[in-house]
Amino acid sequence: xxxxxxxxxxxxxxxxxxxxxxxxxxxxxxxxxxxxxxxxxxxxxxxxxxxxxxxxxxxxxxxxxxxxxxxxxxxxxxxxxxxxxxxxxxxxxxxxxxxxxxxxxxxxxxxxxxxxxxxxxxxxxxxxxxxxxxxxxxxxxxxxxxxxxxxxxxxxxxxxxxxxxxxxxxxxxxxxxxxxxxxxxxxxxxxxxxxxxxxxxxxxxxxxxxxxxxxxxxxxxxxxxxxxxxxxxxxxxxxxxxxxxxxxxxxxxxxxxxxxxxxxxxxxxxxxxxxxxxxxxxxxxxxxxxxxxxxxxxxxxxxxxxxxxxxxxxxxxxxxxxxxxxxxxxxxxxxxxxxxxxxxxxxxxxxxxxxxxxxxxxxxxxxxxxxxxxxxxxxxxxxxxxxxxxxxxxxxxxxxxxxxxxxxxxxxxxxxxxxx
Numbered sequence: 271x272x273x274x275x276x277x278x279x280x281x282x283x284x285x286x287x288x289x290x291x292x293x294x295x296x297x298x299x300x301x302x303x304x305x306x307x308x309x310x311x312x313x314x315x316x317x318x319x320x321x322x323x324x325x326x327x328x329x330x331x332x333x334x335x336x337x338x339x340x341x342x343x344x345x346x347x348x349x350x351x352x353x354x355x356x357x358x359x360x361x362x363x364x365x366x367x368x369x370x371x372x373x374x375x376x377x378x379x380x381x382x383x384x385x386x387x388x389x390x391x392x393x394x395x396x397x398x399x400x401x402x403x404x405x406x407x408x409x410x411x412x413x414x415x416x417x418x419x420x421x422x423x424x425x426x427x428x429x430x431x432x433x434x435x436x437x438x439x440x441x442x443x444x445x446x447x448x449x450x451x452x453x454x455x456x457x458x459x460x461x462x463x464x465x466x467x468x469x470x471x472x473x474x475x476x477x478x479x480x481x482x483x484x485x486x487x488x489x490x491x492x493x494x495x496x497x498x499x500x501x502x503x504x505x506x507x508x509x510x511x512x513x514x515x516x517x518x519x520x521x522x523x524x525x526x527x528x529x530x531x532x533x534x535x536x537x538x539x540x541x542x543x544x545x546x547x548x549x550x551x552x553x554x555x556x557x558x559x560x561x562x563x564x565x566x567x568x569x570x571x572x573x574x575x576x577x578x579x580x581x582x583x584x585x586x587x588x589x590x591x592x593x594x595x596x597x598x599x600x601x602x603x604x605x606x607x608x609x610x611x612x613x614x615x616x617x618x619x620x621x622x623x624x625x626x627x628x629x630x631x632x633x634x635x636x637x638x639x640x641x642x643x644x645x646x647x648x649x650x651x652x653x654x655x656x657x658x659x660x661x662x663x664x665x666x667x668x669x670x671x672x673x674x675x676x677x678x679x680x681x682x683x684x685x686x687x688x689x690x
Contacts, residue, residue, distance in 0.1 A: 273323070275326055275365065276310050276324070289612075289673065298338055300595065302527075302542075311346060353368045358489070362496060365461065366464040386517060396408055406463070407505055411451060411508040412511050424448065437498045463505075528593055551583070576593045579596045582600065612656070662678070669684055670684070
């Protein structure tokens with residue numbers, strides 16, 4: 271018997287995902303046509319012996335989240351439950367706080383997945399590795415180039431046994447090109463080190479004699495408090511994957527993740543990919559179109575386009591490397607490239623909405639998405655264009671490398687700006 275835990279965080283996280291996270295919790299943002307964490311749940315549901323999937327976070331259980339959970343339970347015929355933290359407890363605090371629910375029924379092991387990653391989730395391969403050599407912690411790792419590895423948790427392994435000998439979260443100098451994917455397989459005894467961290471935190475808070483800081487005792491960081499401490503002690507091992515993987519920290523990385531998942535649909539969900547049909551729009555590459563969307567036959571879509579529920583795409587529209595969300599309207603002859611068009615937004619005739627991609631170097635097989643800040647030297651860096659909810663773009667204007675906050679009605683062109 272197996273279980274899975276998906277760590278979804280909470281509203282104070284994901285600030286780099288604004289303004290899109292204003293409208294929907296980040297884990298429910300559509301990537302390649304389905305909510306981000308549906309990819310996780312689909313992967314978990316396919317593992318033989320999976321009995322329950324738990325979501326842990328500190329979002330308020332609003333209507334959108336509850337509807338998603340109910341739909342997921344029906345679709346995958348598995349219990350999918352949300353456990354709400356009383357406060358932000360870090361990547362490990364929620365696991366310890368809800369240990370009784372996780373261990374109920376006596377699972378032999380449980381997967382732990384961060385919500386903000388895109389992957390092909392080689393969970394069965396991880397399970398096989400775990401059963402060949404049981405240890406409390408098995409981490410999924412992949413490779414990054416020397417420079418970008420500094421942005422991740424870095425793993426030094428024994429190449430023969432795959433034991434994690436050293437672990438450093440976001441090191442200041444190069445440690446290893448093997449990085450942590452944020453996907454784990456834990457044995458039940460993995461909760462013992464979390465208990466030790468909790469008790470140590472509790473003692474420290476009591477020594478400080480500060481009751482107001484008491485809730486902090488429950489905060490446990492898997493990476494710094496557990497992995498770094500236990501590395502080299504025969505408890506943590508790594509399984510290296512060569513499959514797709516990326517973090518989803520910003521809107522730009524969501525667009526890149528959409529491309530990765532759309533490509534994977536050719537194998538996993540070919541029914542989700544639009545096909546060119548006589549009298550229909552021209553499809554180039556991998557494109558997802560929701561069944562309720564209305565797309566004019568003269569539109570040209572793709573590659574790597576996702577069109578959401580109730581979207582209207584007019585005659586002569588050109589769409590490439592973009593996500594168009596629920597209820598948006600693209601009027602005749604608009605051009606949308608490397609952009610995300612928000613819920614209910616309207617782009618006028620002959621307007622052009624364009625961003626600058628920040629894709630990994632295609633000539634470097636170990637390259638990952640750069641996690642640069644929005645600004646450099648006080649200027650907005652060129653990046654994808656994001657239109658928030660219910661933005662109105664007038665006819666015949668250019669919106670380039672800009673972020674438009676929700677409910678704005680523009681009257682002219684903008685380049686490299688945040689429109690508040």
